Amino acid sequence: MNVLDVEIFDAGYGKNEIIIKEIFFSIQSGELVGLIGPNGAGKSTTIKATLGTLDHINGSVQFGDEKMRYSYIPEQPVFYEELTLWEHIQFTASICELDETTLNNRVKPLLEMFRLDQVIHQLPSTFSKGMQQKLMIVLAFLTQPQLYIIDEPFIGLDPKAMNDFLKLLEKEQEQGAAVLMSTHMLDTAERICDRFILLSGGQIIAQGTLEDIRETAQLESANLFDSFEVLMERSL
Amino acid sequence: MTGKDLFRLRLKHHLKFFRRLQRVAIDWAVIIYIILPILFVFFLHYNSWWSLEADWLHSVNEINLALVIGFLLLLGFQHSFLHQADVLYLWQKKSLIRKLIRYRLQYYLVISFIRTVILILILSPILLLYLEWGPIHIVLFGGVSYLLHNLANALMRDLKVYQYRWTRALSYVGLYAVGSSVLFISTTTLGSLCSLILLVSINIFYLNLASKLKPKFYKEIELDANQRSKLTHIILAQSTYVGAPEFLAESPSRTRKKPWLFPNSRKIFNGYLPESGYREVYFKSLLRNRNWVLLYVQIIGVGLFGILTFPNVFKVLFWVGMLMLTGNLLKSYWGKVMTHRFIDLFNWKKMNMQPVAKQSFLLGMAPAWLILSVALGFKTLGIWGILFIPLIGCVLSRIIVRYIVSKI
Numbered sequence: 001m002n003v004l005d006v007e008i009f010d011a012g013y014g015k016n017e018i019i020i021k022e023i024f025f026s027i028q029s030g031e032l033v034g035l036i037g038p039n040g041a042g043k044s045t046t047i048k049a050t051l052g053t054l055d056h057i058n059g060s061v062q063f064g065d066e067k068m069r070y071s072y073i074p075e076q077p078v079f080y081e082e083l084t085l086w087e088h089i090q091f092t093a094s095i096c097e098l099d100e101t102t103l104n105n106r107v108k109p110l111l112e113m114f115r116l117d118q119v120i121h122q123l124p125s126t127f128s129k130g131m132q133q134k135l136m137i138v139l140a141f142l143t144q145p146q147l148y149i150i151d152e153p154f155i156g157l158d159p160k161a162m163n164d165f166l167k168l169l170e171k172e173q174e175q176g177a178a179v180l181m182s183t184h185m186l187d188t189a190e191r192i193c194d195r196f197i198l199l200s201g202g203q204i205i206a207q208g209t210l211e212d213i214r215e216t217a218q219l220e221s222a223n224l225f226d227s228f229e230v231l232m233e234r235s236l
Numbered sequence: 237m238t239g240k241d242l243f244r245l246r247l248k249h250h251l252k253f254f255r256r257l258q259r260v261a262i263d264w265a266v267i268i269y270i271i272l273p274i275l276f277v278f279f280l281h282y283n284s285w286w287s288l289e290a291d292w293l294h295s296v297n298e299i300n301l302a303l304v305i306g307f308l309l310l311l312g313f314q315h316s317f318l319h320q321a322d323v324l325y326l327w328q329k330k331s332l333i334r335k336l337i338r339y340r341l342q343y344y345l346v347i348s349f350i351r352t353v354i355l356i357l358i359l360s361p362i363l364l365l366y367l368e369w370g371p372i373h374i375v376l377f378g379g380v381s382y383l384l385h386n387l388a389n390a391l392m393r394d395l396k397v398y399q400y401r402w403t404r405a406l407s408y409v410g411l412y413a414v415g416s417s418v419l420f421i422s423t424t425t426l427g428s429l430c431s432l433i434l435l436v437s438i439n440i441f442y443l444n445l446a447s448k449l450k451p452k453f454y455k456e457i458e459l460d461a462n463q464r465s466k467l468t469h470i471i472l473a474q475s476t477y478v479g480a481p482e483f484l485a486e487s488p489s490r491t492r493k494k495p496w497l498f499p500n501s502r503k504i505f506n507g508y509l510p511e512s513g514y515r516e517v518y519f520k521s522l523l524r525n526r527n528w529v530l531l532y533v534q535i536i537g538v539g540l541f542g543i544l545t546f547p548n549v550f551k552v553l554f555w556v557g558m559l560m561l562t563g564n565l566l567k568s569y570w571g572k573v574m575t576h577r578f579i580d581l582f583n584w585k586k587m588n589m590q591p592v593a594k595q596s597f598l599l600g601m602a603p604a605w606l607i608l609s610v611a612l613g614f615k616t617l618g619i620w621g622i623l624f625i626p627l628i629g630c631v632l633s634r635i636i637v638r639y640i641v642s643k644i
Contacts, residue, residue, distance in 0.1 A: 053580050063583070070583045078577040080517065082524040084494070086501040087516070088578075094513025095584050103508065121501050122493045136581075143582060 001064060002026045003147050003178045004050070008059035011049040015056050019045040020202040027178045029064070029146065032169065034189040035182035036228060037199035043182040044075065046199065047151050050180070063147070069096070070147040071140035075155060077132035079124045085135055086120040089142065096143050103142075110138045113164050129156040137165055141172070148172065150181040154188070166192060190224040198231055205235045237325075239335025246317035247343065257468055281545065285361040292545065293366050298423035301362070306416030308355065309385040310408070313463050314344050314393045316456035323453045337447055345386060352382040367423075376428035377419075383435035384415050387442060394446055397455045495524050510585060514592050515599075518573050522600070528569055535561050536604055543611045555612045556632065562604040563636040566597045570644070590641050597637040605629040 004027040012019040020042040027033050035043050048054045050061050051072060063070065079088055093103040111117040114134040119127070124135050133156045140148060148169070154162055169179060169192070183189050189196065196213055198206040206216045210224060217227035217234075237245075284290045317340055318326075326333055356363075356378040363369045363377070388411050395404045418435070421427040497520075498504075504519055505512035522528055539558030543551045570593055609629030613621025 051580060072581045074577075074581070078581065080521055080573075080576060080578055082495065082521040083517065084501045087520060090501070090503065090508070091513050091517050092582065094508045094516070095510045095582070097510065097585070098508055100508060119493075121499060123495060126493045139581065145583070 001029050003029050003064040004180065005062040006046075006050055006059075008046075008049050008057060008061070011045065011054050011057040011059065013055050018056070018202075020049065020199075022203055023049070023059075025197055025204070025207060027147070027180055029176045029178050030173050031194050032173055032179040032181065032192060034193035034196045035180060035199065036186065036189060036196055036224075037182075038232070041199040042202040043199055044151055045202070047072075047149055047180070047182060050149060069143055069145040070149055071143050071145045073133075073136045073140050073148070073150040073153055075152040077124070077129070077136045079132070079135065081123070081125050083123070084121050085116060085124055088124065088135065088139060089120075092139050092142055098142075106142055106144070107138065110141055113168075114138060114161055130158060130161065133157055134161060137161075137168075141168055144172070144177075146177055148177060148179045148181070150179065152183060153181065154183065154185055186225045186228065187223075196224065198228060200232055200235045203235075205231050239332040240339060242322065242332065243317060243336055243339040243343075246319065246322070249319075250315060250317060253464065282358075282361075286365070288365055290545075293362055296362055296366055298367070298420060301359075301367070302416045302419035302423065305355070305359075305381060306412055306419050309381060309415055309419075310388055310392070310412060312348065312351070312385065312389045314340065314389055315463070316340060316453075316460050317343075318453060318457050318460065320457060323457070326451075326453065333451055334447060337451075341390075341443065341447075344389070348385050348389070349382060352378060352385055356381065370425070373425040373428060376425065376432055377422050380418065380422045380428055380431045380435060383432070383439050384418060387435065387439050388415055390442060390446060393459075394449070396459055397452050398449070497524050510587055511592050511595075514574075514589070515596050518570060518596050519600070521573055522566075522569050525569075528565070531565060532562065532604070535565065536607055539604070539608045540611050543608060543615060548616055551612055551615060555608055555629075558608055559601070559605055559629070559633060560636055562601050563597060563633070563640045566600040567593075567640045567644070570596065590644060593644055594637055594641045597640060598633065601633045601637065605633045 006023060006025050008020060008023040010018045010021045011023075023042075023046055025033070035046060037043050045054065049057050049059075052061065083091070089103070089107055093107075098106070108117070111120065114137065116131065116134055116138065119131070124132055127135070133153070137153070140150075153165060157165065166188075173179065181189075181193070190210065195209055196207060197204055198213065206213055208216070210227075213224065213227045213231070214220060214222055217230040219227050219230060222230075281290065285293060317336075326336070356374065360374065363374050364371075369377070391411060392404075392408070395407050418431050422431045503516060505516050535558055539554060542554035542558070546554055574589070606626060606629070609626040610622055612629075613623070613625030615621070617625065
């Protein structure tokens with residue numbers, strides 16, 4: 001079952017400012033898809049187009065069903081300056097109509113795991129970048145959506161938090177959640193992603209499993225990094 | 237470089253900073269829409285002071301005059317005109333330190349004199365016509381105010397440099413009490429004369445004593461920097477109300493880890509439903525945002541001033557205007573909260589936001605309509621007005637909210 005179908009002919013910050021072109025892909029439930037590309041390739045713009053926050057989008061983005069929820073973990077954490085960590089959790093829980101017991105059952109292990117349980121009444125604006133990123137992760141996993149859209153999740157995270165985050169993703173995948181994740185960390189992506197979408201210059205240059213990528217790059221038994229390098233050079 | 241050169245250089249930097257700030261915050265739109273109308277209204281009123289038409293001034297007596305002027309005299313700040321780069325130089329040339337302090341004091345005495353003259357000139361119709369003081373008494377009273385102002389500010393500065401916060405807070409209260417008492421004593425000609433002689437001696441004694449204290453340059457520089465940042469913040473915060481970007485008014489640093497209001501994240505509205513969630517975020521965010529709360533209080537303050545001083549027809553117009561302004565303020569903040577990037581993080585359940593906004597605005601407008609309506613009722617219809625006008629205010633607020641919500 002497809003949880004996300006993206007058919008974008010072109011999109012950008014205006015009709016005269018097109019950033020990405022011909023982006024077609026879909027994601028099935030339980031799948032982890034890596035959005036890979038160098039700086040300026042259009043990864044974040046693809047994510048913004050998927051979320052519908054771009055000014056100009058020529059195409060369509062369809063989620064599995066209308067009630068389906070997604071969570072977005074941005075590269076730069078966003079939060080209300082005036083609200084405490086716990087109030088962000090309360091707000092998210094209220095909108096998702098979680099009762100207090102479910103909220104506590106879900107959020108307490110997450111807060112303990114990311115060592116945020118001692119700072120719940122503090123303002124996230126006083127946190128370090130890593131702690132702010134952890135808050136974004138806690139909020140995303142609190143809602144237990146069917147689709148996670150994650151932009152460069154590893155920036156600012158310590159190794160333990162990164163490991164815990166990957167374990168959580170794996171668990172969610174097992175329960176049927178899909179993940180679209182943009183990252184620069186190709187070795188980690190190679191290890192955890194089921195499929196890859198390789199972007200360069202605002203267009204998809206290859207997509208599929210690691211086998212498919214290798215085949216397109218005509219490099220047998222090469223790793224993702226080497227295949228990606230060859231495909232990048234070919235696309236220039 | 238002599239002490240005079242260093243002082244001149246730093247004074248030049250100081251004035252340049254204020255000119256820059258002025259250019260950022262005050263453009264032609266601010267002059268036309270804010271400053272000129274305020275001056276116009278002020279002169280309109282001031283004219284009525286001289287023609288004895290301002291009824292409320294008949295209730296001014298010596299006690300409340302002393303209390304108000306006592307408060308005004310505590311406002312002020314003595315800049316040290318020092319930069320970090322000067323400290324090492326000054327420690328090497330200690331002879332410059334006393335000269336620099338002397339120039340600073342001389343500059344402050346001149347500025348303080350101009351301020352006191354302006355204050356006494358503004359108050360002169362009250363002193364001359366309503367309290368029926370003679371010119372000599374007014375001059376003596378002006379002298380007392382000037383000396384008191386200098387002494388209070390010198391003391392306050394030294395307290396900030398050499399004392400802890402709690403001592404300072406207590407000392408301010410003490411200074412205000414003593415200052416107001418001296419001013420009250422000076423409401424007679426003989427009292428003014430005695431206070432003047434006493435204050436001249438205390439000023440000379442204290443200024444001599446203060447110039448011998450060991451300088452604490454870093455603390456003084458910190459005080460200057462804090463004062464500049466506070467002033468910048470106030471001016472730019474005002475400019476955001478007339479269209480400048482809001483980031484201009486944001487505090488340079490947030491040092492509080494926990495908010496001062498609801499520090500333990502206690503919920504305002506019960507339950508975990510989308511409606512209560514949005515309302516909770518809206519109110520907590522609004523109540524903790526100092527700039528917006530200040531603006532809300534300012535609207536009420538200006539409204540109260542208009543209602544208490546304007547003729548009846550204008551009172552009503554002012555009342556309606558201020559209620560509309562409050563509604564508009566709440567709507568603007570709603571937009572700020574609901575278009576926040578945090579909302580993009582999740583695919584929230586689609587819901588009609590108008591009922592939530594309506595309830596929030598009604599609740600948000602309650603303090604404004606209640607205070608302004610009670611004031612209007614009391615000033616126009618007396619005790620009956622206090623009973624009826626708030627009811628009309630409530631209905632009017634509902635109409636305003638309905639209109640504002642329809643535009644969301």
